[in-house]
Amino acid sequence: MPENPLVPHVATINKITPETAVADVKTFQVTFDDPAVMEGFNYRSGQCAMISVFGVGEAMISITSSPTRRGFLEFAVKRTGRVTDALHEAVEGQKIGVRGPYGNHFPLEMMRGKNLLFIGGGIGLAPLRSLINNVLDNRKEYGRIDIVYGARSPGDLCFKYEVLDNWTKHEDTRVHLTVDRGDETWTGPVALVPTFLEQINPSPKDAVAITCGPPIMIKFTLQSLAKLGYTDDQIVTTLEMKMQCGVGKCGRCNVGDKYVCIDGPVFTLSQLKQLPPEF
Amino acid sequence: MLMTIAPDNLRTLLDKLAREALLVAPSMEDGVTRLKPVKAASEIAFDYSNTATSIKDFLFPQSEDLLRFVTDGTLKIEEIRPERAQVAFGVRPCDLAAVALMDKVLTTGEYAEASYQARRKNTVLIGLACESPADTCFCTSYGYNPGWSAGADLMLYKDGDRYLAETLTDKGRGLVDGPGEGLFKPADEAAAEAVKKAYAEREVPFGKEVDVQGIDKILDNFFYDQYWDDISRKCLGCGTCTYVCPTCHCFLLTDEARGGQGVRFRCWDSCMFANYTKMAGGHNPRPTKKERVRQRFMHKLNYYPHRYDSYLCTGCGRCVAMCPVGLHIAGVIRDVKGVKAHA
Numbered sequence: 374m375p376e377n378p379l380v381p382h383v384a385t386i387n388k389i390t391p392e393t394a395v396a397d398v399k400t401f402q403v404t405f406d407d408p409a410v411m412e413g414f415n416y417r418s419g420q421c422a423m424i425s426v427f428g429v430g431e432a433m434i435s436i437t438s439s440p441t442r443r444g445f446l447e448f449a450v451k452r453t454g455r456v457t458d459a460l461h462e463a464v465e466g467q468k469i470g471v472r473g474p475y476g477n478h479f480p481l482e483m484m485r486g487k488n489l490l491f492i493g494g495g496i497g498l499a500p501l502r503s504l505i506n507n508v509l510d511n512r513k514e515y516g517r518i519d520i521v522y523g524a525r526s527p528g529d530l531c532f533k534y535e536v537l538d539n540w541t542k543h544e545d546t547r548v549h550l551t552v553d554r555g556d557e558t559w560t561g562p563v564a565l566v567p568t569f570l571e572q573i574n575p576s577p578k579d580a581v582a583i584t585c586g587p588p589i590m591i592k593f594t595l596q597s598l599a600k601l602g603y604t605d606d607q608i609v610t611t612l613e614m615k616m617q618c619g620v621g622k623c624g625r626c627n628v629g630d631k632y633v634c635i636d637g638p639v640f641t642l643s644q645l646k647q648l649p650p651e652f
Numbered sequence: 653m654l655m656t657i658a659p660d661n662l663r664t665l666l667d668k669l670a671r672e673a674l675l676v677a678p679s680m681e682d683g684v685t686r687l688k689p690v691k692a693a694s695e696i697a698f699d700y701s702n703t704a705t706s707i708k709d710f711l712f713p714q715s716e717d718l719l720r721f722v723t724d725g726t727l728k729i730e731e732i733r734p735e736r737a738q739v740a741f742g743v744r745p746c747d748l749a750a751v752a753l754m755d756k757v758l759t760t761g762e763y764a765e766a767s768y769q770a771r772r773k774n775t776v777l778i779g780l781a782c783e784s785p786a787d788t789c790f791c792t793s794y795g796y797n798p799g800w801s802a803g804a805d806l807m808l809y810k811d812g813d814r815y816l817a818e819t820l821t822d823k824g825r826g827l828v829d830g831p832g833e834g835l836f837k838p839a840d841e842a843a844a845e846a847v848k849k850a851y852a853e854r855e856v857p858f859g860k861e862v863d864v865q866g867i868d869k870i871l872d873n874f875f876y877d878q879y880w881d882d883i884s885r886k887c888l889g890c891g892t893c894t895y896v897c898p899t900c901h902c903f904l905l906t907d908e909a910r911g912g913q914g915v916r917f918r919c920w921d922s923c924m925f926a927n928y929t930k931m932a933g934g935h936n937p938r939p940t941k942k943e944r945v946r947q948r949f950m951h952k953l954n955y956y957p958h959r960y961d962s963y964l965c966t967g968c969g970r971c972v973a974m975c976p977v978g979l980h981i982a983g984v985i986r987d988v989k990g991v992k993a994h995a
Binding site for chain 2: 620
């Protein structure tokens, strides 16, 4: 019987890490129960997987672990709807369904040898984290790295153990953090991501900017990048649409003639400008 | 291979098929002829222009269980594949053409939808050429015709007091040689070809033909046109067009569970519904009827042609007949061409 792409594999949640102060984002580390499935799950940064909580449904979630670190998958999930609510109720050891990987990936080939500017907002750092760790695991292949990350408040910053610690230890790698609203513990910048980005003023020379975050942040970040001199081919971003099948059949995730599930989620700004603004 | 079959023999064959497999055929109930499961040839309507609903209902049913799961303590997933053999009789040329368009989406590319693929494999399609197309038919606009047979396993053409029959696939030959044994007679080749030609050249009535030539290219630059605001006002968002359409294939996946076990099923969805693209966070990229109406016609006449090189419409005319406010694809094609002509 040929494989049915809509049938998930059984996987176990090994570890759950609350990311934010109010734990509305949690990272789930997952392994497939069948070692052959785990071994055969070859993905690239930027790809997504369909997570099933049986009895509730499925949701497409970006893979936040790096393919350079094998043996498990990680998904950082914000509590947003029915499936993510159910996932947040899950405990370590619980079984879920996972199928994938789906979609295209970040253009590592185009990024090689370039200076990299990562711009993340809130949970938008999840897919970027896969890429950042992927790049840092092969640090010598890339130029200067700037990571700009912002969240609504200090408590909303995700992956602090990496953002504040692991990432800053790499050579020629800078992490720039900002929040929309500070609190009594926060001594860093208080600014929206696009404004903060313009203050940092990273050079577009030999650079690629990769950005992911809420639509409103993306909109203004793209304008800021243009101001800084980044061309449309130097800017990479991701799209998010409602999905059901993940394999280009169920119809709903199209933007123009592209299906975000198989043709996306990663697009350069030049590619995006070829599509109707219906996302 | 070309043969003939007498109406009585055809009834005998259909009775036999109804005993051996699930037989789907046109049948009239409360004045409406639909394709539906029948138990005997006596239930079948042989004189009809087209069925109210299409063969889609049996290849891509409104709801189909995909897998069973058990969640008490552990997690067990068991795939469900449709296995029952079915024969569909009386499939019209527009629906045969529509199956080919569905196939492109559901069975080609990197992934195939396994349930649909299984049903396609288990189904024998017996086509029936159109003697009297309805006043809503416009298949010829897309290059199909009342005798279009591609997609059928066995094609029948009413020819006076008998049927001309042509086998087009191994499944069709299997049907003629198996249950059909002794019921068919060899046909006179030249006369048979003349019958086929007459069907292929038959015109659709009442001037419903539309000029679709180049509509895909025109729509490349039509996304922002005021036209979509104008026509979407009268749309009720009922989704009838998508349900009766033989090529609309959008679906959703839903779980139904009770007491630690349940099923996941695939069921029809419609781009006409607000929830279709509404995301968990509340954002909806197609929030009003304008975007949804535009999406449906752009998909059929522009997006799908870009991906698969044909229009996602075969001119069956069901949406023309059934849209409660008369907003249908033939009208949209005419309008868009008119808007462009006056622009």
